[in-house]
Amino acid sequence: MLFETHAWVTLDNAVAIYNVYSDVLVATIPVGVAPAFPQRTPDGIKVLVPNFGSNTVSVLCTAENLVLATIPVGLAPTSVAIDPTSTTAYVTNSGSGTVSVISIPTASVVSTITVGSGPVDVTIARDGSRVYVSNGGSNSVSVINPLTNTVITTVPVGTSPNGLAVSLDNTKLFVVNSGDNNVSVISIATNALLSLIPVGSNPKKIAANPVNPLFMYVTNFSSNSVSVLSTAGLNVVTTVPVGINPLGLEVTGDGTQVWVANEGDSSISIINTLTNTIAAALPTSFPPRGVTVGRVGSALSPSDPIDLTDPYQLEEITESVCIIVEKVYASCQQRECFPAFTVALPTGGVPPFTFVSMTFGTGVILPGSVVITPIPARPNFSRVQFTIQIPYVLTLRDSTGTLFTVTGNLPDINKDIVMYFPPTRPEFDFNLRVETRTEVLTSPLFTTTSIQLAIGSFVISKVTGLVQLLVPAFGFCPEPPFCEEFPDIPENPCINFFDITLTPFPSDFFPPQQDTCQ
Numbered sequence: 001m002l003f004e005t006h007a008w009v010t011l012d013n014a015v016a017i018y019n020v021y022s023d024v025l026v027a028t029i030p031v032g033v034a035p036a037f038p039q040r041t042p043d044g045i046k047v048l049v050p051n052f053g054s055n056t057v058s059v060l061c062t063a064e065n066l067v068l069a070t071i072p073v074g075l076a077p078t079s080v081a082i083d084p085t086s087t088t089a090y091v092t093n094s095g096s097g098t099v100s101v102i103s104i105p106t107a108s109v110v111s112t113i114t115v116g117s118g119p120v121d122v123t124i125a126r127d128g129s130r131v132y133v134s135n136g137g138s139n140s141v142s143v144i145n146p147l148t149n150t151v152i153t154t155v156p157v158g159t160s161p162n163g164l165a166v167s168l169d170n171t172k173l174f175v176v177n178s179g180d181n182n183v184s185v186i187s188i189a190t191n192a193l194l195s196l197i198p199v200g201s202n203p204k205k206i207a208a209n210p211v212n213p214l215f216m217y218v219t220n221f222s223s224n225s226v227s228v229l230s231t232a233g234l235n236v237v238t239t240v241p242v243g244i245n246p247l248g249l250e251v252t253g254d255g256t257q258v259w260v261a262n263e264g265d266s267s268i269s270i271i272n273t274l275t276n277t278i279a280a281a282l283p284t285s286f287p288p289r290g291v292t293v294g295r296v297g298s299a300l301s302p303s304d305p306i307d308l309t310d311p312y313q314l315e316e317i318t319e320s321v322c323i324i325v326e327k328v329y330a331s332c333q334q335r336e337c338f339p340a341f342t343v344a345l346p347t348g349g350v351p352p353f354t355f356v357s358m359t360f361g362t363g364v365i366l367p368g369s370v371v372i373t374p375i376p377a378r379p380n381f382s383r384v385q386f387t388i389q390i391p392y393v394l395t396l397r398d399s400t401g402t403l404f405t406v407t408g409n410l411p412d413i414n415k416d417i418v419m420y421f422p423p424t425r426p427e428f429d430f431n432l433r434v435e436t437r438t439e440v441l442t443s444p445l446f447t448t449t450s451i452q453l454a455i456g457s458f459v460i461s462k463v464t465g466l467v468q469l470l471v472p473a474f475g476f477c478p479e480p481p482f483c484e485e486f487p488d489i490p491e492n493p494c495i496n497f498f499d500i501t502l503t504p505f506p507s508d509f510f511p512p513q514q515d516t517c518q
Contacts, residue, residue: 004296005252006062007259008047009268010035012286015049015058017065020252020259020293021420023270023280027065031058037121037205037248037290039080039089044295046104048089050077057091057100059107062296069107073100079290081122081131083146090131090144092119099133099142101149111149115142121163121205125188126170134161134175141175143191155191157184163205167231168213174229176203176218183218185234195234199227205248209273211255217271219246219260226260226269228276238276242269248290256380261288272379279379321473324466329430330420331462336413337441338455343406345449349398355444355451356403361391363436363459366412370432372421380422388413388434390457410438410455421463428465435460 005020013033017026032051035058040047046068047060057077059069074093077100081090089102092115099119101111116135119142123132131144134157141155141164158177161184165174172194173186181203185195200220206229209215215237216229226240226249243262246269251258257279258271266287272279345353369387390413394406421430438457445452497503 005294006296007250007268007291007293008038008040008049008060009259009261009284009288010038010049010248010290011284011288014286015047015060016284016288018268018282020257023282028285029060029065029067031060031067032056032070035289036077037079038292039082040292040294041082041086041104042084043086044297045086047292048080048082048091048102048104050080050091052076052078052094055093057089057102059104071102071107071109073102073109074098074112078119079121081124083124084128088146090122090124090133092122092133094118094120094136097135097137099131099144113144113149113151115144115151116140116154120161123164123166123173125166126168130188132164132166132173134164136160136162136178141173141186153191155186157186157193158182158196162203163218165206165208165216167216168208168210172231174206174208174216174231176206178202178204178221183229197229197234197236199229199236200225200239203227204246207249207251207258209251209255210253212273215273217249217251217258219249221245221247224262224264226258226271240271240276240278242271242278243267243281247288250291250293252293253295257293259291259293261291263287263289274379279377320470322468322470324468326431326464327467327469329463329465331460332417332419334415334417334459334461336457336459338410338453340452341410341455342450342452343394343408345446345451346396346404346406349396349402349404350400351398351448353396353398353404353446353451355446356395356397358392358394358440358453360393360410360436360438360457363388363390363413363434363438363457365432365434372432374421374423375418378418380420381418382421383416384419384421384432384461384463385414385416386432388415388436388459390436390438392438394451396451410457413457413459415459415461417461419461419463424465431464433462433464435462 007018009016015029031049033053035049036052038049049058057071058067061068073091075095077091078094079092091100099113100109103110115133117137119133120136121134131146133142142151143153145152157175159179161175162178163176175184183197199218200223202222204219204221206218218227227236228238230237242260244264246260247263248261260269266284268282270280366387371385373383375381390410396404436459441454441456
């Protein structure tokens with residue numbers, strides 16, 4: 001299944017939702033006053049939005065684009081962090097000097113933790129063992145034990161600390177110091193300062209690349225740029241100009257894009273992480289503040305998944321198995337219609353003819369018709385041109401009752417579409433596939449020499465490629481049962497009738513005696 005990936009952008013009292021790979025505005029959801037920096041749950045089911053001006057947190061349903069709950073918290077909430085299980089959220093209340101701990105399943109505050117002055121951002125260690133809060137008014141970071149919801153230590157950092165991010169290897173905490181124009185790099189193990197990285201003017205937020213552990217990205221509010229940091233060299237490797245006054249940012253799950261909310265010119269800059277250039281710029285209806293990006297729904301839906309948090313299910317897993325399968329990287333649907341498709345009547349029959357049926361085979365791509373042209377302005381997308389041919393079998397009956405079969409193909413369907421079709425190494429090939437469903441739309445119209453039909457076809461185009469997947473296995477399949485032999489019918493039908501095991505007395509012999517839901 002191909003999962004939708006959305007970006008949730010906070011605007012003026014609303015959240016705008018964009019499709020990440022088409023840049024199309026999907027929906028706009030009203031929330032509280034002055035929503036700040038949202039966060040999507042790791043399972044992709046919900047987005048939590050802190051409403052700075054309403055002292056609340058809105059809980060959004062990603063599948064239905066609606067507000068599920070509104071939770072009162074402290075004064076002037078700004079940021080949200082969510083634990084890896086998607087059950088607990090931590091909200092910084094900048095006006096209260098506290099962090100609200102929210103139970104996501106019950107949509108309620110279960111604890112309030114006092115931290116430093118003016119807490120503005122919060123993040124969680126990769127293993128979930130610590131929660132970090134930047135205290136903008138105290139020039140410090142509070143370290144919270146999530147098991148006890150208490151502050152276990154306070155780490156001094158630079159002036160007006162703001163954005164926080166943990167490295168993918170869970171060894172370093174990166175703290176953006178807005179007042180010093182630099183980033184503090186803290187050891188997770190010792191809470192000691194490892195380095196200071198100079199960045200742009202008045203930096204605000206930071207985001208890690210979830211795929212490439214070498215890079216992080218920092219918004220420079222007053223420099224109108226994003227600094228690209230090396231987590232290995234602990235230095236700035238390049239600076240990308242964006243819109244005016246960039247604030248929130250986040251990297252897509254595949255690591256290919258950085259979405260940047262530019263408050264000063266009401267726009268979103270989309271950075272291509274492979275080239276560190278602007279891939280697209282989207283205007284917004286109001287100045288954006290924060291953004292969170294990710295797929296809609298769980299990676300395991302919609303099937304009945306293995307619950308990897310359930311120890312009883314984990315006990316049944318005996319090994320990990322590597323399988324080779326064809327993965328669908330992209331797909332799209334279209335419709336084709338032939339309002340007056342004409343077929344000549346067969347010779348040798350005695351008119352008039354009557355229509356019996358018309359069946360269609362699966363559409364095929366004609367060999368040699370595929371042309372793939374990369375689109376320079378849209379990295380990893382290509383113009384895809386090809387021709388589809390759909391075979392048919394038409395069955396007619398003449399006046400004598402004789403059946404006639406006519407075979408052929410519908411008119412060629414020429415496709416010219418845009419699809420996700422990234423460049424690959426020479427040894428790897430993407431496959432272009434089509435699936436079709438075709439049907440007759442109206443009653444056929446006969447003339448003396450032909451039959452005319454209206455025909456519609458649903459067409460799904462897919463880009464696929466062979467990949468190796470590592471999946472949990474429950475051992476080998478059990479030995480199958482014996483096949484059931486088709487029973488011989490006895491010459492005397494009463495033999496089966498009198499056998500009560502083969503012909504039980506009917507349960508519905510009498511009408512129902514009472515109302516029942518069964």
